Amino acid sequence: MSDVYEALQKIVGEDYVSNRAEERYFYGRDPGLMPPHEPDYVVMPKTTEEVQEIIKLANREKVPVTPKGGGLALTGLVIPLKGGIVMDMKRMDRILEVNEKARYVVVEAGVTHGALKSYLQKHHPHLRHSIPDSPPIATIVANAVIHGQGRLSQQHGFNSDMVSGLEVVLPTGELCRIGSCSVSSYWFSKGAPLPDLSGLFLGWFGTTGIITKLGMKLYPCKKIRDVMLFLTDKVDLVPEVIRKLAHTEMVEDIVVTAQPIPLRFKGNFYILPFITGDLEEEIEFKKKMAWQALMVYFESRDGGFVSVTPDMKPSLLAMPSKDTTRFADVSKGGGFEYSGPIAPIDKYPAYLEKLEELASKYKLFYSSAARVIDGGHSMMFSFSYTFNRANPDEMKRAKVALDEAAEFALEEDGVIWKPNINEQQMVMERMDPNTLMLMKKVKQLLDPNGIMNPGNWEVK
């Protein structure tokens, strides 16, 4: 194996490869609850060519490779289950192109959401991208690979739906372009009008190749952004409230939160429609439409809009939201994880009931933030539990609760988002056999030696 280390040194330089214990410790885990497993090497390439060389080496030597962005998925997707190489993409941090008129950006694999937000604000203030509510060090590529959602997902779907092209190093080392960029110098489409090959890589957690560049659609950054706050205490009304708000087509983002503390949250569901516009009149009109859509609940006194005071707005409008980080330390000790099934919005009441039941059963503090996706076609519902990292018993209870939540989500017709390896098996057990066979063929075709993030999406 020392040959591999030396070969990696030759590719990236001695400063960017390590097999030291401290680095293997760090890269052997993520902030979630999955058990750690250390890699043999950590490598940080700077260029696509270096990525190709590393992959060719790994394929030749049959050494596993696990690509890593921010490492924030929490479900162990970047834990090198079979050792080998962790490829940290953070040095590939260039924003390569912003096309103002076609409204897309091309980034390298290590560019973070925070960096892109900052760059756009400075250089292209009338454009924005869909920022997820993860910490700003989350990378754009990894977020797309796990089908993340962001602040524009209500209007435009999963962040992966907003991808406009890919550059991928295949598991056998070839470099491949996907989408319009495969025949044109523009990165305006990941598929249409060509056969859409992006599906060979998005959602696969790096098991079919390493994305080195990604095109992402940008959207108008309106001058004014505001938020409304609708409360109801009837869980059964939540799906219809969401449907009615989405129906207005006036709302950029819809988030539903439920948690028992602080006490102001207790007993209510907080539904937050976010509104944007270039004119005050536009904002007022959109707010009026939202009010009108929900007037029936106001009249029945089952729900109503609360005035959002100036002190509330900075926190509610922050992108990304800092509430997740605050929530992570409720139990003190800074731990939290969530299972986030993607499901039809009418499943909200059943999921909420299960969230509370599991919290009570395992004596955990809970929270849920559901995000509406693509006009209400689905939502991401989070079963979130906090734990103290210095309390192994609490961590164990949180893990069991999340496992049960995932099982329940599947039983209730949801699909687990960014599933850990155990959840992937649960999903595949329920999957149509021919679909499963197709996945297996795709994987075998692209990664004949099974070196890419082994253990994930592994069809038995």
Added chain:
Amino acid sequence: MPLPELKFDKTKCAECKAISCLVKCQYMDFKDKDKAKKEWQKVINGEDSSVLEACTTCYACEEYCPFGNHPFYLIVERQEEKGILPAPRPIITMWINQCQPVGRFMVGKVEEKALSYCFMPQLNALVGGKLFENIAHSSFFGQEFFCNVVYLHYAKMSVIKDRLPKVIDNITRLGVKEVICLHDECYGSFTSLAPAYGIEVPFKPIHYYEFLYNRLKELEDEIKPLNVKAAYQRNCSARLSPQMDHFVDDIFGLIGVERVKREYDRENALCCAEIIRMAKGPAMADDLQKKNIDDMVKFGAKYCVFNCPACYDSLAEKVAKAGIDPIHMIDLCRLALGEERGQKLPLEGMPALQATMEDR
């Protein structure tokens, strides 16, 4: 322990010819005194009345009643008895929950005279400078000291009756003899609500207007008259202590501010309307706010002076967009002493609108 009961004297209403509680109401149409008398009698008798549904909970009838017979408190009692929800139920729940004492209060180096921040974090930005130099350290804040008056808006007198005696006890146990109420509602709760329910208040409540006036008198040599016109935004709880309104004129007189004689001031004041927005919907609230702000503009006010931080939150941005500088009374006094204001302007980051304000 039984909850305290409202001291309401129905014989006073029987003798009343004016029925000012309803006739003067700005939100209900009771110009016909006979009709008003009949409707009010229904409220007294505990019968169904349109008043209970239509009330915007502006508190003004507490001021209008010449007998101090607490018509508004009776309305709130009746609303609760009948299960009427002046606002959507979840909003009421939120308010009840968020102000519940949870043992996370803050107490400074409290002396016999102390400042009450109630449960209004906005007040923290205001307290500073020479006005408070000898007392800022002696203060307390938190749900444990929250006056609970807000529940008048939500037909939850039972919550007030349950919590207010405990709040008074909490303050008393601090050893405080005089409480300067930085929140107008606190003063109303101790000097109007508590007596109306026979709840003893062992300390002396002092309205912060009185405190400001006395401090300004002490600092009179340092005052630089502002020489400006200002519109005054009276708040709902000011109706619980109308005897304090003269301090607005007195303070303005000391610092060179002209209180514009606009339509919607003093007894005819319009509320900030955010409670109305939650309770009655946006159309009525928008209409009221427009009338109110147009009135300020019409009379050439440079400043809109607020008593209540909640009114400031509701109206400041809208007032600023109309070219008027929103300012809390404490900040106005600080300006007159040559100090910086403590509260941020609502339009920071909106330079075009700030320029509009500065032009006036």
